[in-house]
Amino acid sequence: MxxxxxxxxxxxxxxxxxxxxxxxxxxxxxxxxxxxxxxxxxxxxxxxxxxxxxxxxxxxxxxxxxxxxxxxxxxxxxxxxGIEKASANKVLDLLDANNIYYEVSTNQGIFSEHQEKRIENFASHIATTMPHLTYKVAIAMASAHLALLNINYIQDIHKLIAKDDIEVLKIIGFSIEGPKVLGPASLEIEKLNDLIVTSSAQNNIEINHRNxxxxxxxxxxxxxxxxxxxxxxxxxxxxxxxxxxxxxxxxxxxxxxxxxxxxxxxxxxxxxxxxxxxxxxxxxxxxxx
Known part of the structure; x- marks a missing residue:
């Protein structure tokens, strides 16, 4: 039992x-x-x-x-x-190079550089999982849902990571184009030996320490x-x-x-x-x- x-x-x-x-x-x-x-x-x-x-x-x-x-x-x-800071910076550079929106979860909260892109990507996820909804409704749902979450919007996540009291726990990347863009990026990230890449939806990749x-x-x-x-x-x-x-x-x-x-x-x-x-x-x- x-x-x-x-x-x-x-x-x-x-x-x-x-x-x-x-x-x-x-x-x-x-x-x-x-x-x-x-x-x-x-x-x-x-x-x-x-x-x-x-x-x-x-x-x-x-x-x-x-x-x-x-x-x-x-x-x-x-x-x-947590993720080693050197590895975290390499991941962010790779995501930036592939124009993939990302968020970083740390011991002091979740951080993003672009509020509009966050809403856009979450709306895309809602529209995909609930195809009966119009995209306009999906945007409204995304905005309402994300308003309830404590997200910190800052200008430079690289500078944040450099702080001694910040520990990087997870990086999540989003792309409306899905596996077409995220797949190749995942392969590059997986070359970093201490990381593992998984996914919780077609439009994202989730990067964590291998443990x-x-x-x-x-x-x-x-x-x-x-x-x-x-x-x-x-x-x-x-x-x-x-x-x-x-x-x-x-x-x-x-x-x-x-x-x-x-x-x-x-x-x-x-x-x-x-x-x-x-x-x-x-x-x-x-x-x-």
């Missing part, structure tokens, strides 16, 4: 409105009744992830920034895996709790979830997951618009997976 569940957020736990459905909330509460701990494992920073969790009344430990940071329920940081992976973080959390891999369940939809889907004894890919990602999971559940996380949790309890 499982003792720990780690779920991705975007495209997994969150629905089309970037919220957690009542069915998913009920299933998480049912898991708690059975003595099963629930936590999220997300590419988001903690402050980006908190609003949806707080709205749903879910108080849990969190793996954030793809495993670069792990927090307990109280918000205390218990694990960090900052969801699978590594979930394994560390389980070890700290005396839980074996066979007693852990993970749920995800994209390539930044693969490491934890591979490691866990029970793993579910979402119905909306990338085809290749489904190959790494033992089971497939419904989509994030159909309460797939709740369905997977209740199935695991019912069938004692």
């Amino acid at each position: 499982i003792k720990l569940i780690a779920s991705d957020m975007d495209g997994t736990l969150l629905d089309g409105k970037m919220s957690i459905s009542q069915d998913n909330i009920s299933a998480i509460r049912e898991a708690k009744k059975h003595g099963i701990e629930f936590m999220v494992a997300t590419g988001r920073a903690r402050l980006e992830a908190l609003p949806a969790l707080e709205e749903a009344g879910i108080d849990c430990a969190m793996i954030t920034l793809n495993g670069a940071q792990v927090f307990d329920k109280s918000g205390k940081s218990i694990f960090t895996a 900052a992976q969801k699978g590594i973080a979930v394994a560390q959390v389980a070890k700290d709790r005396g839980i074996h891999a066979k007693e852990v369940m993970t749920i995800g939809d994209n390539f930044n979830d693969v490491s934890m889907l591979q490691w866990a004894g029970v793993s579910f890919a979402m119905g909306n997951a990338e085809i290749e990602v489904k190959d790494y999971a033992k089971y497939v559940t419904s989509t994030n618009l159909e309460n797939g996380v709740g369905e997977a949790i209740l199935r695991a309890i019912r069938e004692e997976l």
